[in-house]
Amino acid sequence: MKIIQIGTGGWGKNHTRILSQLGVLSAICDTDLKKSKEYGEKYSVNYYDSLDELLKSEEFDGAFVVTPTSTHTQITKKLLEAKKHVFVEKPMTYKSEDGEVLAKLAEKNKVILTCGYIERFNPAVDVVKKLVKEKKFGDLVMLEFHRENRMPLHIKDVGIIYDTSVHDIDTANWLFDDMPHVVFARAGKIRHEHEDFASIMLGYKDDKVAIISSNWITPKKLRKFNAVCTDAIISSDFISQEITVEKDEENETIQNEKQEPLLLEIKSFLGAIEGKNEHIVKAQEAVNVTKIAEAALLSSLKGIPIYLDLK
Template sequence: MKIVQIGTGGWGKNHARVLSELGVLSAICDVDAQRSKEYGEKYSVNHYTSLDKMMISEEFDGAMVVTPTFTHTTITKKLLESKKHVFVEKPLTYKTEEGEELVKIAGKNKVILTCGYIERFNPAVGVVKNLVKEKKYGDLIMLEFHRENRMPLNIKDIGIIYDTSVHDIDTANWLFDEMPIVVFAKAGKINHKYEDFASIMLGYKENKVAIISSNWITPKKVRTFSAVCSDAIISSDFISQEVKIEKKDETEIPRNEKQEPLLLEIQNFLDSINGEKEQIVKIQEAVNVTKIAEAALLSSQKGIPIYLNLK
């Protein structure tokens, strides 16, 4: 299998590394000529600054699109129309309408289209997902997420909701195994062009709720979440991948093998192309996350809850 990488800045360099480790990286494309050359030579593959030139010159099965969000639609559309399988880093698009257009093109051309919601591949989230599914500690009632850090220097085209909160929006949907029916949010900005802190409440059926707190202000990096079940509180750290279960009279620490989520995520993309495994992040789910992010921004601006009717 041959996979090309489009975009090698910031998070993209990690995708290139994993693709090379898996032996499927076949070419690099980046508008920054120096960076394109650097990674092309590092992994001994052809390198380009033009997507069109790469598509003419290279034979490949799929592509990783790890570029600024405002470029996702144009790049992905071109690849899908050429019947290439595509993995797009989150968020899929700025606008729901653009995401829905990409879904239609992928369906028409019968190719895989997925989005990089990496926390689904975090072993800690997998442990919690299984515990919730089995109802080992009763029903899942509430989720709470904290994702905090200093503002990343490479994020210039979007605010914290689209860049950071979307991870937890997707994880909440996955753990509840349904879509929210209402969103209420408050956000603001201190150091960034766009919002750099936000609190989002997602309301689900039967009064279930997810509370998502994100900011680019806190100097210490925090990536934690907790699941409140009727018989226990399950808490976890996305970074350490540790899980703790607190019951009335005792605390459990399940054994859990630490793994690299990005490796698992990319492997699932490759396996879904081969038809060996089911695609874990369905593309309509990624479109829904964009729609929820849009609703969160609108809620913050208007100071009102936004009601949703998602597929």
């Protein structure tokens, strides 16, 4: 299998490392030729500063698009038109209507289009998903997410909702196995040109709720979530991948093997290309996350709940 990568920025370098480790990386493309050359030489693959040039010169099966959000639509469209399987880093597009167009194009050309919602592949989330599905601790009624960190300097084109909160929006949808019908949010900015702190409430059927708190203000990196069930609270840390269960009389620690989520995510995409029945984020699910993020920004702007009808 041959895989190309477009974009080698702050997060993209991790994709390059893993794709090279797996022996599938065949070419690199970055508009910064110096960076493209650096990674091309480091991993002994062809390198380009033009996607058109790469498409003319290379034969490949799939592509990773790890570029700024504002460029995703144009790049992904070219790759889908060339009938290539595409993995786009989150969020899939800045506007949900662009995502709808890409999802339809992928379906028409019978290729895979997926999006990098990495927490789906976090072993801790996988364990919590199984516990919830089995109703081991009763019914899941509420999810609480907390993500805090200093503002990343390389994120310029979007605020914290599109960059950070989207992870928890997708994870909430995944754990509830449902889409919210109402969104209410408050957000503001202190140091960034877009919002750098936000609190989002997602309402699901049967009064189930997800509360998502994200900020780029606090100095400490924190990524945790709680799954509130009728018989216990399951708490987990996205970073350490530790899971604890608080019940009436006792606390229980659930043991699980720590693994790199990005490696698992990339392997799933490669397996899907090979026709294996792998779990991947469906294109429409990624479009829905963007619709929810749009609704959160609109809710914060207008100070009202936004009602959605997501498929």
